[in-house]
Amino acid sequence: DAKTTQPPSMDCAEGRAANLPCNHSTISGNEYVYWYRQIHSQGPQYIIHGLKNNETNEMASLIITEDRKSSTLILPHATLRDTAVYYCIADNAGNMLTFGGGTRLMVKP
Amino acid sequence: EAGVAQSPRYKIIEKRQSVAFWCNPISGHATLYWYQQILGQGPKLLIQFQNNGVVDDSQLPKDRFSAERLKGVDSTLKIQPAKLEDSAVYLCASSLEFGSPNEQFFGPGTRLTVL
Numbered sequence: 001d002a003k004t005t006q007p008p009s010m011d012c013a014e015g016r017a018a019n020l021p022c023n024h025s026t027i028s029g030n031e032y033v034y035w036y037r038q039i040h041s042q043g044p045q046y047i048i049h050g051l052k053n054n055e056t057n058e059m060a061s062l063i064i065t066e067d068r069k070s071s072t073l074i075l076p077h078a079t080l081r082d083t084a085v086y087y088c089i090a091d092n093a094g095n096m097l098t099f100g101g102g103t104r105l106m107v108k109p
Numbered sequence: 110e111a112g113v114a115q116s117p118r119y120k121i122i123e124k125r126q127s128v129a130f131w132c133n134p135i136s137g138h139a140t141l142y143w144y145q146q147i148l149g150q151g152p153k154l155l156i157q158f159q160n161n162g163v164v165d166d167s168q169l170p171k172d173r174f175s176a177e178r179l180k181g182v183d184s185t186l187k188i189q190p191a192k193l194e195d196s197a198v199y200l201c202a203s204s205l206e207f208g209s210p211n212e213q214f215f216g217p218g219t220r221l222t223v224l
Contacts, residue, residue: 046212
C-alpha cells in the first residue's frame, strides 16, 4: 500500500469549512483513497473514498488531484462534533487498511 | 441496523494472565477484522477473516495471540499469556465483502490494561 502523509494537527472555526490535506505520491493506479475518522474513545468511522474523480456524500467531499498524488477532505461546515483524528489511507479494496498517525482536527467555537 | 458489538468494553488483568475478547459483526458481513490500537497511534490490523477462513494474519503475534471465527459469524481474540505491551484498545470491524472497494464498520473496542 502507498504511504500517506498528513499534518499532525489542524484547527478550524465552528461553521467554517475544514480542509484536511493528504499526500500519497506513490499511490498506484488501482489504489483508492479512503478517509476515516476517530472520535475520542470510539472506533474509527468511514467517511468517504475515491479513485480518480471527486466524490461527495452527506458527510464530506473528497477532492483528488489529477495526478492522484494528493487529496483534500472537505467538511463544509465543521461543528464541534467533527473534532476527531482523521486518517487518510491508500488501499485497493479497503480491506488491508494501514492507519498512520492521522490529523487531529480541533473545531473551536 | 445494529452495529458491530464487542465485549467486554474494559478489562484489567495482570501480566501472564489470559484474556479473551468477543466480537459480533453486522449481520451479513462476510469479512471480519481485529485491530490493536496502542495509545497515541493509529489502529494496526492483526487478523482478517473472510467467512470462517483467515485471509491475513501476518501481523498477529502468534506465540501469544490467537483468533477464531468458527461459524463465520462472531469471533474471539485471545491473548495468552499477556504482556505489559499488550495494553491497548482492541477493535473489531466488519465489511460486507472482500476484494472490492468497501467500507469497514468498527465496534467500540475493548480497552485492555495489563498490570
